[in-house]
Amino acid sequence: MSEAVDAHSDAHGHDGHDHHHHEPTFTEKYIFPLDHKYIAMQYLLTGMAMALFGGFFAYAFRMQLAWPGSDIPFFGHMSPAEYNAAVTNHGTIMIFWVAMPVLIAAFGNFLIPLMVGADDMVFPRLNRLSYQIFLLSAIVLIASLFVPGGGFGGAWTAYPPLSAEQTYNLTPAGSTMWLIAVALEFVAFLIGGINFIVTAMNARAPGMTWKDVPMVVWMICIASILFMASVGPLIAGAVMLLFDQTMGTGFFDANRGGDPILWQHLFWFFGHPEVYVVLLPATGMVAEVITVFSRKKLFGYRLILLTAVGTGVLSFFVWAHHQFVAGIDPRMANVFTITTVLISIPIAEMMFLYIGTLYGGSIRFTTPMLWALGFIFAFLIGGVTGIPLGASGTDIYFHDSYFVVAHFHFTFFPIAFMGTFTGLTFWFPKMFGRMMNETLGKIHFAGTFISFHGIFLPLFLLGFAGQHRRIYDYTHFPELALSGLQDIRVMATISLLTLLAFQVIFVFNFFYSMFKGEKAGRNPWKSNTLEWITPSPPGHGNFEGNFPTVYRGPYEYSVPGRDEDYWPQNEPT
Amino acid sequence: MAMKPLANLRSATGVSTQKLALYWLLVSEVVIFGGVLCSYLMHRLAHPEWAFQAAHTNTMAGSINTVVLLTSSLFAVLAHAAAERGEGKKAANYLYATTAGGGLFLVIKGFEWTKEISHGYTISSDTFWSFYYTAAGIHASHVVAGMLCMLWVANTVRKDVELHRVEIVGLYWHFVDIVWIFLFPLLYIAK
Amino acid sequence: MLNYLPQASSFAADIDQLFVIILVIVGFWYVATNVMFFYLMFRFRAKDGVKAQYITGKEKHLKRWITIPHALIILCDVVLIVGAIRVWYNVKQFMPENPHQVIGVVSQQWAWTFVHPGADGVLDTADDIKTVDELHIEVDKTYHFRLESLDVLHSFSVPVFRLKQDAIPGRVILGWFEPTEVGEFDIQCAEMCGIGHGIMGAKLFVEDETTHAKWVREASGQVASR
Secondary structure: OOOOOOOOHHHHHHOOOOOOOOOOHHHHHOOOOOHHHHHHHHOOOOOHHHHHHHHHHHHHHHHEEEEEEEEEEEOEEOOHHHHHHHHHHHHHHHHHHHHHHHHHHHHHHHHHHHHHHHOOOOOOHHHHHHHHHHHHHHHHHHHHOOOOOOOOOOOOOOOOOOOOHHHHHOOHHHHHHHHHHHHHHHHHHHHHHHHHHHHHHOOOOOOOOHHHHHHHHHHHHHHHHHHHHHHHHHHHHHHHHHHHOOOOOOOOHHHHHHHHHHHHHHHHHHHHHHHHHHHHHHHHHHHHHHHHHHHOOOHHHHHHHHHHHHHHHHHHHHHHHHOOOOOOOOOHHHHHHHHHHHHHHHHHHHHHHHHHHOOOOEEEOHHHHHHHHHHHHHHHHHHHOOOOHHHHHHHHHHHOOOHHHHHHHHHHHHHHHHHHHHHHHHHHHHHHOEEOOOHHHHHHHHHHHHHHHHHHHHHHHHOOOOEEEOOOOHHHHHHHOOHHHHHHHHHHHHHHHHHHHHHHHHHHHHHHHHHOOOOOOOOOOOOHHHHHOOOOOOOOOOOOOOOOOOOOOOOOOOOOEEEEOOOOOOOOO | OOOHHHHHHHHOOOOHHHHHHHHHHHHHHHHHHHHHHHHHHHHHHOOHHHHHOOOOOOHHHHHHHHHHHHHHHHHHHHHHHHHHHOOHHHHHHHHHHHHHHHHHHHHHHHHHHHHHHOOOOOOOOOHHHHHHHHHHOOOOHHHHHHHHHHHHHHHHOOOOOHHHHHHHHHHHHHHHHHHHHHHHHHHOOOO | OOOOOOEEEHHHHHHHHHHHHHHHHHHHHHHHHHHHHHHHHHOOOOOOOOOOOOOOOOOOOHHHHHHHHHHHHHHHHHHHHHHHHHHHHHHHHOOOOOEEEEEEEEEEEEEEEEEOOOOOOOOOOOOOOOEEEEEEEEEOEEEEEEEEEEOOOOEEEEHHEEEEEEEEEEEEEEEEEOOOOOOEEEEOOOOOOOOOHHOEEEEEEOHHHHHHHHHHHHHHHHHHHH
């Protein structure tokens, strides 16, 4: 392992060109930034804006489900086609335009250069380009909702032949634009991922070996690699679907020598690793917060890495558990049951290791810590409810039922929202130089956490009752029209309205504290990692010309014999 | 032209940042082409009757194109050697030759496809041809991208700067070549 | 499944039982983990003057808390996997010989067509009874079904049977069931199939011998008189 070579210890490396520093204009700084911190903010704000769209769809379709056929405030009457478009785009937006940009691109961009002791990403212009492609993809997606025919309504999984033929889906422009938006998003993250991986691999501060890299940086890198290695076949599939939609090919048309199941394989070969692509960064953030607020080393750094890599590798061998009843060879199902049940082991182990980190600690229940612990609690439910779905025998009943919906919200919501709140409440002081309000933070946590459970725990019951997915009015089905079940649907919707109401507190806290919060110093949490030695917020170049050298790992808390219970990575021994 | 950050100049792994980035790019490209080719292979094995369609591919054109691409890769190697010796102008000229090879590849393909389309073998006439045009088309788009990058690099290294970029763009070109080495037998020879 | 829906097929109880086994095993670990989780949060909350311990993760007596559950969980997983494969095999890989009848199930945007064999008991003959959105079968008899789609993917789902099978255009997919309860039940389409997916329900009539024979006579009369 060679030491990093610092040819210069001043603010920038020069490549033979003489440049005069000029103060960047407003456009250069905020609209077309090269600085990773500003690009991070662009991703964050875009992701938050897209969450409004995704959340609005959830609001609308849950109102329809609780009170079928009625006029929904701010939406009006919801037709079956609009219902399908709402559930489709809710899922698509939340995964590709909220979870990924916030967890990977926003936090990755903000944290990686800071935490490895660098002045920026290795390729700032490529970084800027990846955001621009991402923004374009978001615009195309939103535009797809307003074209003649309406937005695509074939579910986020877009199975052909429905998604391939406009005579079946009735949304010709919407389907194609949806597909192009997703493809553009993939390209944006492929390009962006290269920056994250190469920066973490190559631009580390002198002395920072692989065991000294903070867990969140590792996790974002592993997630980027996982994305890169899994999305290729789906990009191929997307080209094929696009040609089926627009050029009369028959890749997925059984009458023309094609096969609808091919799409499913291409989709899920990516789709399953994708859930770990978003999970790993969230767990990384939880690792950072748990160590700081229990004042303890991570219990099993190497083992956690092993579970992350192990899960990533295994995730390539489980995909067909989404297709147990899809018409695949029934003998294949047995293979995938085995691999799927086994993949729960490394992730369970990771959770145990995080819980184990609490042992012997001195735990402070700050807002970030509450979110990190809340993530673990909720994700455990998500994880264990995956077992009846991974077991082929029970999946026959639960496939395409609300049991699945409840399971994946118990994984995705902790990932996308609890993980995000963990990270935002923790790094807010570094990002904006001010502290968020703790009281408001705790109220937001309690309200969100409880109402989240109020939405999704009842959905398991609906799954038991045999309620299938993506239906706009369950009163059409006698077994599902029972008043007890409709009461559950109403309860879930009211919980959602409560959840949405509590987010107002967060939005207020976020923007108010940005300007009026108590000023934060460099290291308000007394953390060890390198981002906390910079000013809050860090200026251009991050380290004021004094790039750190690293002498120890990131989690040397409560080291015996020292006065302070923390030991920053850059403090000489 | 923006300055390079210090991050760009460090090398904790010992491999240059540009090369590392290219390797990761190639990883993602391998998976993309792997997806296309595996899908094609599985369909081909399940549809022996596609052999009737495949009989109409132009093996001669495919073979010539293989030689053209391999030769252009040879020029890319020579460009790299020249860059290593610090001879920017020579390296640029070899890169122009490589680009010309890519251009010739596309011209031959243009004639080939025109003939096939005029005989009724279009992208939608049969699913074999759908795969044929899609796989070769995605490959051709990478050839075009490679040519553009190569021209841009050549124009820069002509002035004897940024010579390390010659190797990077050459590696990319070799990859495009290797994909063709897989495509050629699958589309042309397997009849 | 936890008393929400009747178990109306010969394998419904198997599937429900598998779920209960999973629930018990997984539930045990879930509860145990949470007990430990909350205990640690409580026991090690910050106290004035008490510093946290410095634990490297190499301490054998602590590693045991991870490695032993790890091994036990693997054992539990083996039990779960064997149980799952057993149930799966019985429903999806095994086809009982000599079924009472074969039923055709045809899905399309947005209705179900069921082809009953008619009085001669053989499918694909002139006296077949075709119905739309209703399926009539006899209790305690074994049926094979032939599932097709005319356009997009659909899925033949009968919750009281705990049965589900996707329909793929261009293919005929086989399956089986044996109804064990008389009654009127829901049939669903369980795969997104377009704007009419939400109205693509059908009715399942499981009838005793007499009622079913009566239905066959009456329905055949309608067929013959066309």
